[in-house]
Amino acid sequence: MIRAVDGITLQIPAGEFVALLGASGSGKSSLLNLLAGLDSPTAGSVIVENQSLSGLSREQLAKYRRHTVGMVFQSFNLIPSMTVLENVELPLRFAEVERNERGTLAMNALEKVGLGGRLKHRPIELSGGEQQRAALARALINQPRILLADEPTGNLDSRTGTEVMELIRGLNESLQMTVVLVTHERELAERYADRLIFLADGKVVADQPNPARTTAGAKS
Amino acid sequence: MKLYDSVELAARNLRESVLRNSLTTLGISVGVASLVAMLSLGIGLQQLASRRLQRSGLFDSIVVTSRRDLRGYNREQEESGPAPAESPDLNETARLKIVNVAGVVEVYPDLRFITDVRFDGKPHLTMVAGLPFSSKDGDSFEGMQGKFFSSEDAHEVILQKTFAAELMGKPTRGPEEINVADVARPLLGKQVEMRYTEREGSVQDAGSYSVISHEISLTIVGVTDLDPDSMRGSARARLFIPQKLTEGMRPMQAYDMRASNGVTSNEPIYSNVVARVSGAGKVDAVEQAIKKLGFNTFSILDATKSMRRFFAILDLFLGIFGSLALTVASIGIINTLVMAILERRREIGIMKAVGASDADVRGLFFAEAGAMGLLGGVCGTALGWIIGRAINFGTNIYLRRQGFPPEHIWAVPIWLVAGALGFSFLVSLLSGLYPASRAARLDPVQALRYE
Numbered sequence: 001m002i003r004a005v006d007g008i009t010l011q012i013p014a015g016e017f018v019a020l021l022g023a024s025g026s027g028k029s030s031l032l033n034l035l036a037g038l039d040s041p042t043a044g045s046v047i048v049e050n051q052s053l054s055g056l057s058r059e060q061l062a063k064y065r066r067h068t069v070g071m072v073f074q075s076f077n078l079i080p081s082m083t084v085l086e087n088v089e090l091p092l093r094f095a096e097v098e099r100n101e102r103g104t105l106a107m108n109a110l111e112k113v114g115l116g117g118r119l120k121h122r123p124i125e126l127s128g129g130e131q132q133r134a135a136l137a138r139a140l141i142n143q144p145r146i147l148l149a150d151e152p153t154g155n156l157d158s159r160t161g162t163e164v165m166e167l168i169r170g171l172n173e174s175l176q177m178t179v180v181l182v183t184h185e186r187e188l189a190e191r192y193a194d195r196l197i198f199l200a201d202g203k204v205v206a207d208q209p210n211p212a213r214t215t216a217g218a219k220s
Numbered sequence: 221m222k223l224y225d226s227v228e229l230a231a232r233n234l235r236e237s238v239l240r241n242s243l244t245t246l247g248i249s250v251g252v253a254s255l256v257a258m259l260s261l262g263i264g265l266q267q268l269a270s271r272r273l274q275r276s277g278l279f280d281s282i283v284v285t286s287r288r289d290l291r292g293y294n295r296e297q298e299e300s301g302p303a304p305a306e307s308p309d310l311n312e313t314a315r316l317k318i319v320n321v322a323g324v325v326e327v328y329p330d331l332r333f334i335t336d337v338r339f340d341g342k343p344h345l346t347m348v349a350g351l352p353f354s355s356k357d358g359d360s361f362e363g364m365q366g367k368f369f370s371s372e373d374a375h376e377v378i379l380q381k382t383f384a385a386e387l388m389g390k391p392t393r394g395p396e397e398i399n400v401a402d403v404a405r406p407l408l409g410k411q412v413e414m415r416y417t418e419r420e421g422s423v424q425d426a427g428s429y430s431v432i433s434h435e436i437s438l439t440i441v442g443v444t445d446l447d448p449d450s451m452r453g454s455a456r457a458r459l460f461i462p463q464k465l466t467e468g469m470r471p472m473q474a475y476d477m478r479a480s481n482g483v484t485s486n487e488p489i490y491s492n493v494v495a496r497v498s499g500a501g502k503v504d505a506v507e508q509a510i511k512k513l514g515f516n517t518f519s520i521l522d523a524t525k526s527m528r529r530f531f532a533i534l535d536l537f538l539g540i541f542g543s544l545a546l547t548v549a550s551i552g553i554i555n556t557l558v559m560a561i562l563e564r565r566r567e568i569g570i571m572k573a574v575g576a577s578d579a580d581v582r583g584l585f586f587a588e589a590g591a592m593g594l595l596g597g598v599c600g601t602a603l604g605w606i607i608g609r610a611i612n613f614g615t616n617i618y619l620r621r622q623g624f625p626p627e628h629i630w631a632v633p634i635w636l637v638a639g640a641l642g643f644s645f646l647v648s649l650l651s652g653l654y655p656a657s658r659a660a661r662l663d664p665v666q667a668l669r670y671e
Contacts, residue, residue: 033665036573038572038573038664038665038668039665058577058578059577059578059579062572062575062576062577062578062580063575063577065572065573065574065575066574066575067575071573071574073573073668077566077569077570077573077668078570079567079570079571081232081233081236082232090571090574091574091575093221093222093225093229094221094571094574094575094576094577094580095575096221096222096225138574139574142575
C-alpha cells in the first residue's frame with residue numbers, strides 16, 4: 001500500500017497563509033484533498049474548526065465543502081459547457097440560494113476579480129489567467145473561511161500567475177481568510193506565504209515561518 | 221439542490237449532447253407509441269363490442285318471471301325467497317314496483333300470440349309480438365327498410381323479411397337469400413288484417429273473463445332484416461306491432477288458461493316482463509332488487525362478464541407486447557446515462573468539489589432520465605395516436621370496400637394518455653436509478669483526476 005500522506009501532525013491557525021511545498025508525489029495534493037474533505041484518511045483525523053471531518057456523513061462533508069472551504073485547481077476545473085457566470089453560480093445552486101440573489105452574488109464576485117465583462121463567455125474563450133480568476137470567484141462565492149489552492153499558477157505565465165497570487169494574498173489579508181497553497185515553486189511560496197511546510201514521501205520534513213516575509217514584515 | 225435547478229441543469233446537459241439524447245428520446249417515443257397504439261386498439265375493440273352489445277338491447281335487459289310459473293323451475297327458481305305459492309303475481313301492480321327499482325328505465329310485459337294475418341285475402345299464420353318504442357334506438361332494426369312506428373300506439377306493423385317474402389308469395393328459402401329491399405318495396409304502405417282474441421275481465425267475478433275475437437287493420441311501415449332465430453329482439457316473432465297498442469288490445473295469452481287457476485282478481489297476469497336498465501353495469505344490482513320483490517330474473521350478464529374477461533386478457537397481452545419496446549428503450553436510457561457518466565466524470569468531480577452532495581448528483585441524473593422519459597412519453601403518445609388513427613383509417617377503407625359501415629376500432633381515452641406519460645416517466649426514472657446512484661457514488665478525487 002502506498003502511503004501518500006504519512007504521520008503528519010499539523011496545526012494551521014485561522015487567518016494563516018500556509019504553503020505546502022514538495023516535489024511531485026510528495027503528498028501535498030493528497031494532504032490538500034484531506035483538508036478539502038474530498039478524501040478521508042485511513043487513520044488519524046482532520047479537525048477543522050473543532051470538528052473532525054472523519055465523523056461527518058457524506059452529506060455533511062458536501063455541506064462542509066460548500067460553506068467552509070473553497071478550492072482552486074491548477075487546471076481551473078471550470079465546466080466547459082457553462083458560461084463563466086453559470087460556473088460561478090454553481091456552488092450557490094447547491095447551497096439552494098434563490099435565482100435572483102444567485103445572479104447578483106455571482107456578478108459581484110466576477111466584478112471583484114475583474115471579469116465583469118466576460119459573464120456570458122464560455123471558459124474556453126477566456127485566457128488562462130481569466131479562467132483562474134473565474135475559478136477563484138467560484139471558490140469564494142459561498143464566503144468560505146478557508147481557501148485551498150492546488151498549484152493555482154501551474155498553468156499560468158508568470159505575469160498572470162502573479163496577478164492571481166496577489167488576489168489570493170489580498171483575500172487573506174483583507175478577510176483574514178486561511179489559505180493553504182500547494183506549490184512546487186519555492187519562490188512563489190516565499191513571496192506570499194506566512195509559513196512554509198516542506199513535504200517529501202508523505203512526511204513533513206520541515207515546517208517553518210517564511211523567513212522572507214518575516215524579514216519583509218520587519219522591514220516595513 | 222432545488223428541483224427546478226436540477227431540471228434546469230438536466231435540460232442544459234441534454235442539450236449538450238443533443239444527437240445522442242434525441243436518439244434515446246426517440247427510442248422511448250417508439251416504445252410509448254407501440255404501447256399506446258396496442259392498448260388503444262384493445263380499448264377501441266372493447267368499446268366497439270360493448271357498444272354493439274349495448275345497442276342490441278340484450279345486455280341491459282332483465283327478463284322477470286313469476287315464481288308461480290313452474291316451467292323453468294330447475295333453471296330459474298331461486299332457492300331463497302318466498303315459495304312459489306306464496307309469491308306475488310306478475311301483474312300491473314308488480315310492474316309498477318319493478319319500474320320503481322333504481323336503475324330501471326322501463327318495464328314492459330312480453331306480449332306475444334300466434335294468430336292469422338290476412339294479406340290480399342290470403343291467411344298467414346305467424347307469431348306476433350309487441351315491440352317497445354325504445355327499440356328504435358337499438359341496432360336490432362339496423363338495415364330495416366321503411367321506418368319505425370310513427371307513435372307508441374300507431375296501427376302499424378313491422379315485418380320480418382321471411383314473413384314479408386311469404387306475404388309476397390315467394391317460395392320460402394333461407395333468410396340470407398332474401399333481399400330486404402326487394403321484398404319491402406311492394407309491401408310498404410300496404411294494409412294487413414290481423415285477428416286476435418281479447419281477454420275481457422268480468423267485473424262481477426274475480427278470476428273469470430270472457431274471450432272476444434277482434435280484427436284490426438294495420439299499415440306495413442317497415443321490413444326488417446332481423447333473423448327470427450337469432451337471440452336478438454323478441455325471439456321468433458315475425459310480425460311486430462307497437463307495445464302500447466298490444467297492451468291496449470289485451471290479447472289472450474297462451475298462459476292465461478293456466479294462470480286462471482290461481483288468480484285472485486281478473487287483472488291480466490304476465491308470463492314475463494322485461495325490465496330495461498340504464499346501463500349494463502347496473503344489471504346485477506337491479507336483478508338482486510327484483511329478486512327481493514319475490515320474482516325470478518334472468519339476464520345475459522354472464523356473457524358480458526366473459527367478454528370483459530376476454531378483453532382484459534387481450535389488453536394485457538397487447539400491453540405486454542407494447543411494453544417490450546419500452547423495455548428496449550429503457551435500456552437505451554441506461555446506456556445513454558452510463559455513457560454520460562463516463563464523459564462527465566470530471567464534471568461530477570468538480571460539482572462535488574464545489575459542494576454538490578450525493579443527492580444533488582443523483583437528482584441531476586434522475587432529472588435527465590425523467591426529462592427524456594417525459595419528452596419521449598409526449599412524443600410517443602402523439603405518435604401512438606397517429607398510428608391508431610392510421611389503423612382506423614385503413615380499416616375503415618377496408619370495411620367500406622367490403623360494404624360495411626365505418627367503425628371506431630381505436631380509442632385513446634384520457635386515462636391512457638395520462639397512463640402512458642406516467643408509465644414512460646416511471647420507466648425512465650427506474651432506468652436512471654443505476655446510472656444516478658453510480659454517479660452519486662463517484663469518488664471526487666478520482667473523478668477530478670479523470671481527463
